[in-house]
Amino acid sequence: MTSMPGKSLKGWLTRIGDLFAFAAGLAVVILVMTTVVAVAGRYVFGQPIFGIEDVSRVMLAFVVAGSIAYGARRGAHVHVDVISMQAGRRVLRVTDTIARLVGIAVAFLTSYALFTKGLCGKACGYFTPNLSIPHMPFYFALSLSMALFGLILLVDLFTGTPVEEHSSEDDGEQF
Structure with a gap:
């Protein structure tokens, strides 16, 4: 018995999306821990932590990439x-x-724009203001996320199956 290529590709896209979600979940955990440490440092010990905003911003980029x-x-x-x-x-x-x-x-154009912007890196001044964390990996994560979004739309266009049908089957709910 052979499987349809569209079905296996959809399975791979789902797995990749799940990996992005896992990475976003880890980023949320790190973001929460960072916020707790920052609040404790500032209000309990009276010492704000230098660069904590930079860490929060880059973690939010991973959350957005995973969510997309x-x-x-x-x-x-x-x-x-x-x-x-x-x-x-x-x-x-x-x-x-x-x-x-x-x-x-739009998804592929956005992915391309994010990728090319990430390639410029520090030469263009793309780093956080306090800790100088380069933006490059975060641009690449967002670029990959948008490319995956475009691929999902492309597969759904050719298979004729909307994403919503799969999500309602997977979740057991339909709104």
């Missing part, structure tokens, strides 16, 4: 589906295709 990738695969991004309430299936199919094509273009 995970949310794309699970259909968790906010969307309002007004067209399906007013138009028929044929119109919805056309508007869905147009929306996915626009989404693919």
